[in-house]
Amino acid sequence: MPRIRPFRPGDEPALAEICLKTADAGADGTGVLEDDDLWAELFVLPYVARHPDLAFVVESDDSRVVGYIVSAPHTAEFEEWFRAEWWPRHHARWPKPDAEVTRQDGILLYAYGRRGGAEPYGDAYPAHLHIDLLPEVQGQGLGRDLIATLVAALRAQGVPGLHLVTSADNEGAIAFYPRVGFTPVPSHEGVQAFGRILT
Numbered sequence: 001m002p003r004i005r006p007f008r009p010g011d012e013p014a015l016a017e018i019c020l021k022t023a024d025a026g027a028d029g030t031g032v033l034e035d036d037d038l039w040a041e042l043f044v045l046p047y048v049a050r051h052p053d054l055a056f057v058v059e060s061d062d063s064r065v066v067g068y069i070v071s072a073p074h075t076a077e078f079e080e081w082f083r084a085e086w087w088p089r090h091h092a093r094w095p096k097p098d099a100e101v102t103r104q105d106g107i108l109l110y111a112y113g114r115r116g117g118a119e120p121y122g123d124a125y126p127a128h129l130h131i132d133l134l135p136e137v138q139g140q141g142l143g144r145d146l147i148a149t150l151v152a153a154l155r156a157q158g159v160p161g162l163h164l165v166t167s168a169d170n171e172g173a174i175a176f177y178p179r180v181g182f183t184p185v186p187s188h189e190g191v192q193a194f195g196r197i198l199t
Contacts (some may be wrong), residue, residue: 002066002137004149007048007055007097015048015066016040022132024171033104039092042111044070046086049184050078050100056149058133058142062117067133069146073159076116121185125161125195147180155198163195183190 007015016037018125023029023039030036047070048055058067074079096112097105122128131146154162164182166173168190180192 001148002060002140002142004142004145005057007050007052007057007068011065011068012045013046014124015044015068015070018066018132018134019044020067021134025167026092026172033107034102035104038107042107044081046078047072047130049086050081054147054150054153058137058146060137066101067131067142067146069129069131069150071127071129071150071154071162071183073127073154073157075119075122075126075163078116078128079114079118080116087111088115093109096119103128110134111196115129115173119163119165121163121193121195125163125185127159127162127198129162129164129166140193144180151196151198159195160199161195163193165191165193168192173198 009192016039019040020030020036021028023043024032027037033096037071051070051072054073055072056069057065057130060066090111094108094111095132097108100106100109129147129150133145133146151162163185165187166175168174174192182196183196185193187193
């Protein structure tokens with residue numbers, strides 16, 4: 001039976017692969033962008049680098065990592081760190097595009113635009129998360145268990161609220177989050193944000 005354990009160094013390649021295999025509104029994102037590596041450098045690897053204590057993985061019976069949850073306890077601080085320290089080392093590989101012509105251009109413009117205080121729900125829900133499970137372990141309650149594990153860790157740190165953002169096309173995610181205590185909050189076009197008070 002799969003089990004949840006804390007992230008440990010060496011898990012990064014598996015996390016990057018899971019991120020890619022679930023990147024396209026929950027479906028396999030392989031080949032969607034010109035460079036498959038971009039997904040993980042934005043949505044999972046910075047989190048385990050900055051806050052490994054708030055990263056948990058699902059390990060299968062055969063010791064493979066098949067899912068994860070990662071978080072930043074204070075989104076504004078994390079986004080400033082991302083802008084100032086994490087993303088600049090990728091500028092040479094992924095220069096800022098002049099305009100959004102491809103989907104990768106759009107994601108790169110998002111990356112270059114990340115900064116603290118950009119999201120209106122960051123005050124009430126200062127933490128945020130990313131969660132992904134491979135299809136083979138979806139529907140077994142592991143997403144619920146990962147969220148419960150993270151919520152306990154955030155509460156132990158005194159974090160008062162948690163949010164997440166998913167693609168408006170990800171119908172499964174939009175149906176799932178209200179069942180685990182999240183409430184929809186006003187969102188940008190093309191996405192749906194959810195918040196949960198932890199105190």
